[in-house]
Amino acid sequence: MEPSDVDAPLRVLLVHVWYWPHIGGGNQHVEHIARQLVARGHQATVWCADIPGHDEKRFVRDGVEVIRLPPKRILGGIDPVVSIKELAMDFDVVHLHDTLPILIRRSLKRALKQRIPVVTTFHNDYIKTSRTGKILKRIRWAVQGRRTLHASQARIALTPYYADHLKGRGVRKPIDVLPNGFEPVADDASRPSLLPSNAEGRPLLVFVGRLSEQKGLDVLIDAWDSLCQHEEPQALLAIAGSGELDQWLDARIASSNHPQSIAKLGRVEDSEKRWLFEQARAVLIPSRFEGLPTVLLEAMHSGAPTVMADVNDLGRLVTEPDAGLSITPGDSQELVSAIKTLLQADEHQLKTWSDNGQEASKPYLWSHVVDDLLNIYERVRT
Numbered sequence: 001m002e003p004s005d006v007d008a009p010l011r012v013l014l015v016h017v018w019y020w021p022h023i024g025g026g027n028q029h030v031e032h033i034a035r036q037l038v039a040r041g042h043q044a045t046v047w048c049a050d051i052p053g054h055d056e057k058r059f060v061r062d063g064v065e066v067i068r069l070p071p072k073r074i075l076g077g078i079d080p081v082v083s084i085k086e087l088a089m090d091f092d093v094v095h096l097h098d099t100l101p102i103l104i105r106r107s108l109k110r111a112l113k114q115r116i117p118v119v120t121t122f123h124n125d126y127i128k129t130s131r132t133g134k135i136l137k138r139i140r141w142a143v144q145g146r147r148t149l150h151a152s153q154a155r156i157a158l159t160p161y162y163a164d165h166l167k168g169r170g171v172r173k174p175i176d177v178l179p180n181g182f183e184p185v186a187d188d189a190s191r192p193s194l195l196p197s198n199a200e201g202r203p204l205l206v207f208v209g210r211l212s213e214q215k216g217l218d219v220l221i222d223a224w225d226s227l228c229q230h231e232e233p234q235a236l237l238a239i240a241g242s243g244e245l246d247q248w249l250d251a252r253i254a255s256s257n258h259p260q261s262i263a264k265l266g267r268v269e270d271s272e273k274r275w276l277f278e279q280a281r282a283v284l285i286p287s288r289f290e291g292l293p294t295v296l297l298e299a300m301h302s303g304a305p306t307v308m309a310d311v312n313d314l315g316r317l318v319t320e321p322d323a324g325l326s327i328t329p330g331d332s333q334e335l336v337s338a339i340k341t342l343l344q345a346d347e348h349q350l351k352t353w354s355d356n357g358q359e360a361s362k363p364y365l366w367s368h369v370v371d372d373l374l375n376i377y378e379r380v381r382t
Helices: 025-039 102-113 131-151 160-168 217-227 246-255 270-279 294-301 332-344 347-364 366-381
Strands: 011-015 043-049 058-061 064-069 073-075 079-081 093-097 118-122 154-157 204-208 236-240 262-266 282-285 306-309 324-327
Touching: 011 025, 011 102, 025 043, 025 064, 025 093, 025 294, 025 366, 043 102, 079 102, 093 102, 093 366, 102 118, 102 131, 118 131, 118 366, 154 160, 154 366, 204 270, 204 294, 217 236, 217 246, 217 332, 236 270, 246 262, 270 294, 282 294, 282 332, 294 306, 294 347, 306 332, 324 332, 347 366
Parallel strands: 011 043, 011 093, 043 064, 093 118, 118 154, 204 236, 204 282, 236 262, 282 306, 306 324
Antiparallel strands: 058 064, 073 079
């Protein structure tokens, strides 16, 4: 059967703790898969926790049925305790997006009991720094995470790095590599309303993402402070996003040598993000850990040279096609050097990075990724 064959549509359940209106890479991944399935004539249902609380608990969005489950409590601040006892599991395939949360494990148990094939995607591996955190992480992985993957009929990693990572952590069964994807912004580009007028005529460097330590926001600001130490930079840094470091960022900008060189934009619309990528001299992604960030793919597709921290082997996605530069995660001085290289690059070099990035991003379009995913669904059903 061809992936686009709608004569026998699949009924697919996608399970992820977070989903719209929550904003994050994982739930956007699930949302795009669900939309692509519906566009091909399949039925897509999403189970998620009702965090943050949403007025509607059951609704249809973009053709996708969404069921939000109110949690009784949240363990450790990250794992909602939800019940699925009242939900019917009448699906052809169950696709889990994580390995540890209670919602994931309960969905797996129900699917196995009803003999419904299960596919599990491992998105990324969160870092624990404390001794206690590391011990608990090892225990949970041994008791829960690895068991989820072994009980599934198919296992997906986003990159070859993570496939090798899972094998090194004792996953003995085959692992498919299927990347995160992206969908080009369809809306016309529009200039962000909070971008100052002094942006005109100056090279624009862009950060788009959650304002968090994970995304390396402190590394970015340290690098910019160093760049501004002796003179005002001949560029503007635009920071778009929201998160736990929002107030911290306000304070850092206010105390910087040249606060007028940083534009804090808050959350931006897709049309504004498109404008930023298309106008950027470069997009900066100094993350401490990632699976496969959508912003990287979107920036490359828009023709923006990209600086990617080489976390989990992601640096090669820009260095191998010569679409930008890679830096060591957490190294603000390497980021300073990369920024200087970008600002000094001539038009030929900038065009080379831009053209190569656009070409390298094409295999990551959701339309291509979901074709391969449907092949996996069909394989586990036979």
